[in-house]
Amino acid sequence: MGLHIIVCIKAVMLEPPKGQLIRSVDSLELNPFDWPALEVALRMKEEHGGTVTAISMGPEDSVFVLYEAMAMGVDRGVLVCDRAFAGSDTLATSTALAAAIKKLSPFDLVLFGTRTADSDTGQVGPQTAVVLDLPMVTGVHSIQWTDSGIQVERYADGFREEFNLSLSAVLTIHPRSVQPRGLGLSGIELAFEEGEVEKWDLAELDLSPDQVGWAGSATRVLSWKRVTRERKCEFISGTANEQVEELVSHLKKSGLIG
Amino acid sequence: MNTLLSEKHRTVRRSVRNFCERELRPIAKEIDQEARFPWEIVEKMGNLGFFGVQAPIDLDGAGMDSVGYAVVIEEISRVCASLGLCISVHNSVVIYPLLAFGSEEQKQRWVPPLARGEKIGAFCLTEPNAGSDAAAIEATAVLDGDHYVVxxxxVFVTxxxxxxxxxFFVRTDPKAGRKGVSVIVAERGTPGFVVGDLEDLCGMRxxxxxxxxxxxxxxxxxxxLGKQGMGLRIGLSGLDAGxxxxxAQAVGIAQAALEEGVRYARQRHQFGVPIGKHQAVQMMIADMxxxxxxxxxxxxxxxLLRDxxxxxxxxxxMAKLYASETSSKxxxxxxxIHGGYGYSKSYPIERYYRDARVTRIYEGTSEIHRLVIARGVLGQ
Known part of the structure; x- marks a missing residue:
C-alpha cells in the first residue's frame, strides 16, 4: 500500500501587478516555497513507496502547476476550482483544501510550503491542519520515521526543536530544508501529454457557497497598491571633524541614537 | 509571443530558463574568456534531457517536439550561446540523422548514451576544400573486407x-560525384582517429x-549510416532540422542582446535623463x-510545420537566414546603445556581439540560404 502524501501547492503572481490584480497564464508560476515540499514528498515516496497527490486551489489558468508537479514525479493532480471560490481569504481557502484532503483519505501526511511568494501570510497550512483537526508543525527541516509516527526537527529563534507526531499530520516545509530537483524535459513531456489533472468543484467537495469565497471569509482585502520605497542619498561635506558632527546630529535627529 | 506557446512549452521555457540562470549564468563569462568547455554542468544538463530533446523516451530521450526543442535551444543560447551550439549540433545533426537513417541496432547502440549526455556527438562535413560545396569532399572510404578504411x-568541427x-562524410565512390558520398560513424578511440588543435575563435569560445x-x-x-551514396541526402535532411x-540559437542571442540594451538604456543617464528617454535610443530599441x-x-x-x-x-x-542576420543586427x-562600455569586456554585450556573428556562417551561410530560398520561390 505504501504512504499517501498530499502536497498543497499554489500558482503565484510573478510580479506585483500595476493597479489591478490580474491572474493570467503569463504572470503565474508555481510558488517557489512549494518546491521543497514537493521534493520532501517525492523523496519519502522513493524511500518508502506509496503515492504523492498534489492539490491546488485556483482558477483554470493555474492548472499548469499541477502538471509541473507531475513532471517532477507526483502521481496525481487535483485542481480545486469553482467560481464560488473567488475572493476566498486564507480561512475559506483552508476550508476548501480541507474538504479536498478529506476526500483524498486515507493519507499519512499533508505538506505545505511555509508561505506563498505573493500573499505571504503563512496561514493556510496551519489553518488547514486546524480544520482537519490534525497535529501540525511549521517550518520543518527534517523528518525521521519512528514506530509510532514521525519525529520532525525545526529551527526557531536560535533553538532546535524536535517533535513527535502521530499520523496523519500536517507539516509546512522550510524552504532551505532540501534542494528541489529540476524539471526534466521527459517528465514535462509525459506529464503534459499523458497526465491528467482532476478538477473538483464546490459540489464535488460537498461544500455550500456560504463556506467559501467572500461569504466564507473572515477577512477582506480593502485595497491593493504597490509600495515604493524612497531612498535618499545625502553627501556630508567639510573637514573630518565637521562630517562626524553632522553625521551624529543627523542620527540623533532621526532617533537612531539617543 | 508566449501566449502562442502551449502550457507545456511555457513550462519548458520556465524550467530551462531557471536552470540556465542558476547554473550557466555564473560561469558563462569565464568559460568564454578561458575558452573552456564546462564539463561540470554537462551531467546536470544530461539528467534534465537537454542532450536528447527530440530522441524518443524509450531511447532515453525526452520525446519532445520541434517547438519544444526550439525553446530549449533559445533559452540556453540566451545565457551561453556556446552551450546552445553544442546542444543544437548534438541533437539536430547527430541524433536526428541516426534516428532517421540508422538501423535499429545503430539507434540502440548510439542514441541512448548521446541522449543521456554521456557521449557527445559531432557532424564532420567541412574540409579545407569543401564547405558550402558539400559535394566536393575529398575524404575517402575504401571497403576492405568487412571494414572501411577511411x-x-x-575542419571546424563543432x-x-x-x-x-x-x-563522417566520406567519398565511397570516387566517380559518382554527388552520389558517391556516404556517412560513416567514427568513434573516438578508434586507431587512426586524431583530434587536431582547438580553433582560437572570435566567438562561441x-x-x-x-x-x-x-x-x-x-x-x-x-x-x-543508411546506404552507400546516401551521404548528401542524410546531410541535407540533418541540416534542414539543424x-x-x-x-533558435540566434533568437536566444538576439534576445539576450535586446535585454542588455534595454537594461543599459534604463540605467545610463545622459543630459539629465536615462538614455532610453532619448528618441534616438528608442528608435533602436523599437527596431531590436x-x-x-x-x-x-x-x-x-x-x-510547428515540422511537428x-x-x-x-x-x-x-528563411528562419535561419532572418534570425541569424537579426542577431548580428x-x-x-x-x-x-552601450557606447564605449559596449566595447569593453566589463559588459556581456561584447560576448553576444561576437557569438552572433558566426550564426550567419555555419550550418549554411546566409548566401547559401538565400540561394535555397530563391530556388524555392522561383520553383527551380
Missing part, C-alpha cells in the same frame, strides 16, 4: 575536441571547435524588439 581531414560519436583527422582508420562496415536549432519578435515567430512557424509533418525546409531556411545596435 582517410579524412575535417564539439570536435569533446566528441565521442562523429558522423566555450565550444571546443577543432579539426578531426582519420588516418587509415578501419571502421566496421556496419557503421555505414536550421531550426541554429535559428520588433526584429527579435519576428525572428522568433519564424522559428516557431518552421518548428505537423508538413514541408518545412523553406520556412526553416540586434547585438550591433545593443553595442551602440
Amino acid at each position: 582517410n579524412a581531414n575535417k 564539439n570536435g575536441g569533446i566528441a565521442d560519436i562523429c558522423l 566555450a565550444n571546443p571547435v577543432s579539426s578531426i583527422r582519420l588516418y587509415d582508420c578501419r571502421l566496421p562496415a556496419e557503421n555505414l 536550421r531550426i536549432g541554429i535559428a 524588439a520588433t526584429q527579435v519578435d519576428a525572428a522568433r515567430l519564424m522559428v516557431y512557424r518552421a518548428a 505537423q509533418e508538413k514541408p518545412f525546409s523553406q520556412a526553416a531556411a 540586434v547585438a550591433d545596435l545593443s553595442v551602440q
Whole structure:
C-alpha cells in the first residue's frame, strides 16, 4: 500500500501587478516555497513507496502547476476550482483544501510550503491542519520515521526543536530544508501529454457557497497598491571633524541614537 | 509571443530558463574568456534531457517536439550561446540523422548514451576544400573486407575536441560525384582517429571547435549510416532540422542582446535623463524588439510545420537566414546603445556581439540560404 502524501501547492503572481490584480497564464508560476515540499514528498515516496497527490486551489489558468508537479514525479493532480471560490481569504481557502484532503483519505501526511511568494501570510497550512483537526508543525527541516509516527526537527529563534507526531499530520516545509530537483524535459513531456489533472468543484467537495469565497471569509482585502520605497542619498561635506558632527546630529535627529 | 506557446512549452521555457540562470549564468563569462568547455554542468544538463530533446523516451530521450526543442535551444543560447551550439549540433545533426537513417541496432547502440549526455556527438562535413560545396569532399572510404578504411581531414568541427560519436562524410565512390558520398560513424578511440588543435575563435569560445583527422582508420562496415551514396541526402535532411536549432540559437542571442540594451538604456543617464528617454535610443530599441519578435515567430512557424509533418525546409531556411542576420543586427545596435562600455569586456554585450556573428556562417551561410530560398520561390 505504501504512504499517501498530499502536497498543497499554489500558482503565484510573478510580479506585483500595476493597479489591478490580474491572474493570467503569463504572470503565474508555481510558488517557489512549494518546491521543497514537493521534493520532501517525492523523496519519502522513493524511500518508502506509496503515492504523492498534489492539490491546488485556483482558477483554470493555474492548472499548469499541477502538471509541473507531475513532471517532477507526483502521481496525481487535483485542481480545486469553482467560481464560488473567488475572493476566498486564507480561512475559506483552508476550508476548501480541507474538504479536498478529506476526500483524498486515507493519507499519512499533508505538506505545505511555509508561505506563498505573493500573499505571504503563512496561514493556510496551519489553518488547514486546524480544520482537519490534525497535529501540525511549521517550518520543518527534517523528518525521521519512528514506530509510532514521525519525529520532525525545526529551527526557531536560535533553538532546535524536535517533535513527535502521530499520523496523519500536517507539516509546512522550510524552504532551505532540501534542494528541489529540476524539471526534466521527459517528465514535462509525459506529464503534459499523458497526465491528467482532476478538477473538483464546490459540489464535488460537498461544500455550500456560504463556506467559501467572500461569504466564507473572515477577512477582506480593502485595497491593493504597490509600495515604493524612497531612498535618499545625502553627501556630508567639510573637514573630518565637521562630517562626524553632522553625521551624529543627523542620527540623533532621526532617533537612531539617543 | 508566449501566449502562442502551449502550457507545456511555457513550462519548458520556465524550467530551462531557471536552470540556465542558476547554473550557466555564473560561469558563462569565464568559460568564454578561458575558452573552456564546462564539463561540470554537462551531467546536470544530461539528467534534465537537454542532450536528447527530440530522441524518443524509450531511447532515453525526452520525446519532445520541434517547438519544444526550439525553446530549449533559445533559452540556453540566451545565457551561453556556446552551450546552445553544442546542444543544437548534438541533437539536430547527430541524433536526428541516426534516428532517421540508422538501423535499429545503430539507434540502440548510439542514441541512448548521446541522449543521456554521456557521449557527445559531432557532424564532420567541412574540409579545407569543401564547405558550402558539400559535394566536393575529398575524404575517402575504401571497403576492405568487412571494414572501411577511411582517410579524412575535417575542419571546424563543432564539439570536435569533446566528441565521442562523429558522423563522417566520406567519398565511397570516387566517380559518382554527388552520389558517391556516404556517412560513416567514427568513434573516438578508434586507431587512426586524431583530434587536431582547438580553433582560437572570435566567438562561441566555450565550444571546443577543432579539426578531426582519420588516418587509415578501419571502421566496421556496419557503421555505414543508411546506404552507400546516401551521404548528401542524410546531410541535407540533418541540416534542414539543424536550421531550426541554429535559428533558435540566434533568437536566444538576439534576445539576450535586446535585454542588455534595454537594461543599459534604463540605467545610463545622459543630459539629465536615462538614455532610453532619448528618441534616438528608442528608435533602436523599437527596431531590436520588433526584429527579435519576428525572428522568433519564424522559428516557431518552421518548428510547428515540422511537428505537423508538413514541408518545412523553406520556412526553416528563411528562419535561419532572418534570425541569424537579426542577431548580428540586434547585438550591433545593443553595442551602440552601450557606447564605449559596449566595447569593453566589463559588459556581456561584447560576448553576444561576437557569438552572433558566426550564426550567419555555419550550418549554411546566409548566401547559401538565400540561394535555397530563391530556388524555392522561383520553383527551380
